[in-house]
Amino acid sequence: MAGLEDLYREIILDHYRSPRNRGDLPTPPAYRVEGFNPLCGDEVVLYVDIDDAGRVADIKVDGQGCSISQSSASMMTAAVKGRTEAETRDLIRAFKAMMSIHERGLDGNGDGHGDSGPVAPDPAVDMGELEALRGVVKFPVRIKCATLSWNTLAEAFDQAGLDRPAE
Amino acid sequence: MTLDVASVKKDFPILERDLAGHRLVFLDSAASSQKPRAVLDAMDHYYETTHANVHRGVYTIAEEATQAYEAARARVARFIGAPSARGVVFTKNATEAINLVAHSYGRACLPPGKAVLLSEMEHHANLVPWLMLREERGVELRFLAVDDDGRLVLDDLDRQLDGVGLVSVTAMSNVLGTLNPIARIADAAHAAGAVVLVDAAQSVPHAVTDVAELGCDLMAFSAHKMCGPTGIGVLWGREELLESMPAFLGGGEMIRDVRLDGWTPNEIPWKFEAGTPPIAEAVGLGAAVDYLSGLGMEAVREHEVALTTHALSMLADRHGDDLRIFGPPDPHDRGGVLSFTYRDVHPHDLSQVLDSAGVCIRAGHHCARPLMRRLGVPATSRASFYVYNDEADVEALSDGLFAAADLFSI
Numbered sequence: 001m002a003g004l005e006d007l008y009r010e011i012i013l014d015h016y017r018s019p020r021n022r023g024d025l026p027t028p029p030a031y032r033v034e035g036f037n038p039l040c041g042d043e044v045v046l047y048v049d050i051d052d053a054g055r056v057a058d059i060k061v062d063g064q065g066c067s068i069s070q071s072s073a074s075m076m077t078a079a080v081k082g083r084t085e086a087e088t089r090d091l092i093r094a095f096k097a098m099m100s101i102h103e104r105g106l107d108g109n110g111d112g113h114g115d116s117g118p119v120a121p122d123p124a125v126d127m128g129e130l131e132a133l134r135g136v137v138k139f140p141v142r143i144k145c146a147t148l149s150w151n152t153l154a155e156a157f158d159q160a161g162l163d164r165p166a167e
Numbered sequence: 168m169t170l171d172v173a174s175v176k177k178d179f180p181i182l183e184r185d186l187a188g189h190r191l192v193f194l195d196s197a198a199s200s201q202k203p204r205a206v207l208d209a210m211d212h213y214y215e216t217t218h219a220n221v222h223r224g225v226y227t228i229a230e231e232a233t234q235a236y237e238a239a240r241a242r243v244a245r246f247i248g249a250p251s252a253r254g255v256v257f258t259k260n261a262t263e264a265i266n267l268v269a270h271s272y273g274r275a276c277l278p279p280g281k282a283v284l285l286s287e288m289e290h291h292a293n294l295v296p297w298l299m300l301r302e303e304r305g306v307e308l309r310f311l312a313v314d315d316d317g318r319l320v321l322d323d324l325d326r327q328l329d330g331v332g333l334v335s336v337t338a339m340s341n342v343l344g345t346l347n348p349i350a351r352i353a354d355a356a357h358a359a360g361a362v363v364l365v366d367a368a369q370s371v372p373h374a375v376t377d378v379a380e381l382g383c384d385l386m387a388f389s390a391h392k393m394c395g396p397t398g399i400g401v402l403w404g405r406e407e408l409l410e411s412m413p414a415f416l417g418g419g420e421m422i423r424d425v426r427l428d429g430w431t432p433n434e435i436p437w438k439f440e441a442g443t444p445p446i447a448e449a450v451g452l453g454a455a456v457d458y459l460s461g462l463g464m465e466a467v468r469e470h471e472v473a474l475t476t477h478a479l480s481m482l483a484d485r486h487g488d489d490l491r492i493f494g495p496p497d498p499h500d501r502g503g504v505l506s507f508t509y510r511d512v513h514p515h516d517l518s519q520v521l522d523s524a525g526v527c528i529r530a531g532h533h534c535a536r537p538l539m540r541r542l543g544v545p546a547t548s549r550a551s552f553y554v555y556n557d558e559a560d561v562e563a564l565s566d567g568l569f570a571a572a573d574l575f576s577i
Contacts (some may be wrong), residue, residue, distance in 0.1 A: 041545030
């Protein structure tokens, strides 16, 4: 049985107690995207300002939820500010890979094939502080809390992509 | 007769489990109760000695299996004060029982233009089948409001019943513990010409149930919340009413005859039991009913009122305003279900901290999102009591609250 200290690392509690980039941004130019976890009622609202170069110029978080969803969102904003869309998408992918060890549903990946083994960290992506969230995989119910803001951020980029004129 | 909880605890093998050095403190019986040895043994014995399909074979064990299955039905009928076992339909769970009524009565018997009256405190199981009916047939749905103490607002009941063909309300809220005045609602509903379905999933396991006293026409509950197995539930109905309702699912057992140009239904209750039923589960439910009857349902209720009274005052004493408990303040108006928020600690985090001490509570919306919105909270924590809980369990809950406060204080 995994202990609480595996989940509630000090850095996670710090982001929970003092969330970074809390608030909102004027829309437009920022995109506003909501994420919701129906299981626990966690809610995250992201405001993402993407500049002409496709970089995250600014990002703010609103909403409410448990320490894991809120600290994950806070750490995410700190990690992606200033990054390009490609860099951000790499980070989203790496973060979800870190969380995916137990994230298997009925989609046929739970039979010992495919991605059922532990996921090795992608050496190309520096996870920095986000490493602290790795312990969440020992608590499968909480994985959705940790990934909520990341899925929401991916949606913001999808929206931005739809709005961009075709070249 | 009072409940000897120390002795009751010994009846439940799972309570011997050690969780990383902590005893199992199970405070989530409103979601699903634990099972006494008697129920587990009855089901094992059935599979080891008796199993065959029911109502089909002429050989000895098939005959015995049929008898065991039907004997369970008779036990359930006695347990809820039903005049005969013919009104007891076995379903998968309370949810399926309500779906059965929504499909059968809702689509075929509800007079055109008549509304369905529900309440804001219903479990999704007693909301979604009716929302589906509204989408499909345009049936009007009305909702009894909930006041700030978590009670149904019934001041305007007669006016709200005007034009209603069916009322479906919970006997006890799975979130607030509120015990609703079903007899009063049923009287008013009948005066208005409406049929009354009661979601009794939370009440049947915890108090004496008498369908005649409740005055309802239909009642749904699940075995797994009353010491029985998962996979079986009950729809009780007045016999004439069940007879007037068309079959729900089609298949074996529920037919009298099948021709290539049509079919005729079986009698009640088998008309509503398509396919091989949950036979071992029925045996388990019968054993659960015997077990609870042995404890005495008056004693069960008395124990839960006493424990809830203790918990409400002890928790208020120790945690003061840090703890906000929802629902009626008087323990006699509620079941042993405490939904609460604690400081700013999210229910998920609270539940996680309690789990590390072996204490199981529920965190989330409790399948009652409309009620959560009414209460103005995204989620709550919920501790619920049963026959095997005692003051030491409440103590463990209280200690866990302090531990969570230490970890998450902002």
